[in-house]
Amino acid sequence: MSGDPRRADARRNHERVVRAGVDAFRELGATPSLEEVARRAGVGIATVYRLVGGRQGLLRAAFEQFFAEEIVPLAEAARAGGGDPWAALSGALIATVERLAANRHLFTEATRAGAISLDVAERYLTPLGHVLRAAQRAGQVRADLLVRDLGAIVVMALVTAHPDDPRPGHHQTADRHRYLALLLDGARPGPAPLPPPAPDVPRP
The missing domain is CATH 1.10.357.10 (Tetracycline Repressor, domain 2)
Structure with missing residues (x-):
């Protein structure tokens, strides 16, 4: 039995958001905005907040x-x-x-x-x-x-x-x-x- 596709999508989006955060810190040499991370991850800003809970959560992840x-x-x-x-x-x-x-x-x-x-x-x-x-x-x-x-x-x-x-x-x-x-x-x-x-x- 396959898993819930919504959970799989959420996991993939979470991975994309976190990866985008790591790459943005490395490439920009400064603290990236959540909007920039969302753009790199290909998701909306609301998705970033939902998945990592804002800037502090993104930084930790x-x-x-x-x-x-x-x-x-x-x-x-x-x-x-x-x-x-x-x-x-x-x-x-x-x-x-x-x-x-x-x-x-x-x-x-x-x-x-x-x-x-x-x-x-x-x-x-x-x-x-x-x-x-x-x-x-x-x-x-x-x-x-x-x-x-x-x-x-x-x-x-x-x-x-x-x-x-x-x-x-x-x-x-x-x-x-x-x-x-x-x-x-x-x-x-x-x-x-x-x-x-x-x-x-x-x-x-």
């Missing part, structure tokens, strides 16, 4: 799709690749920073709007945590580095990719590479322990 398609696979590939764990870990972090920097408007707007949930972040950090522990067992990474520190490394490196930065792109890239290298060097084993982290905030 677009970021989650981008993250699932382009960021999470970097961590999964690092876990599955075998070989040198430090090369896998640092390579995944470098690729993550570059991919997010290339989509900095979407990332920045999602961050400002609080559209990046813990569940989304954990889909990336969970497989990367396996690589971190392998690197720690191999003596390549300091033993007191936490999985959540990996997310902080990415965010700190991305500060140099702010969308309002007036400098040419290659200057921002040079700074980003410099500071990411500095942060990664700090992840290596060192003589002094890190200060203890703040306690985790329990989920509601």
Whole structure:
């Protein structure tokens, strides 16, 4: 028995709207209007509101799709690749920073709007945590580095990719590479322990 064609149409339209949102953020280099997203998706503005609930819903859905398609696979590939764990870990972090920097408007707007949930972040950090522990067992990474520190490394490196930065792109890239290298060097084993982290905030 076939499913309800109206539900199938709604799913297809939802996918088109979210894809249009991701592409618009990437291509326009600015926050797209809902009208622009509707035009790209080939649907009416009312359909956009019905499917994603307005700008906030579109932003959340677009970021989650981008993250699932382009960021999470970097961590999964690092876990599955075998070989040198430090090369896998640092390579995944470098690729993550570059991919997010290339989509900095979407990332920045999602961050400002609080559209990046813990569940989304954990889909990336969970497989990367396996690589971190392998690197720690191999003596390549300091033993007191936490999985959540990996997310902080990415965010700190991305500060140099702010969308309002007036400098040419290659200057921002040079700074980003410099500071990411500095942060990664700090992840290596060192003589002094890190200060203890703040306690985790329990989920509601």
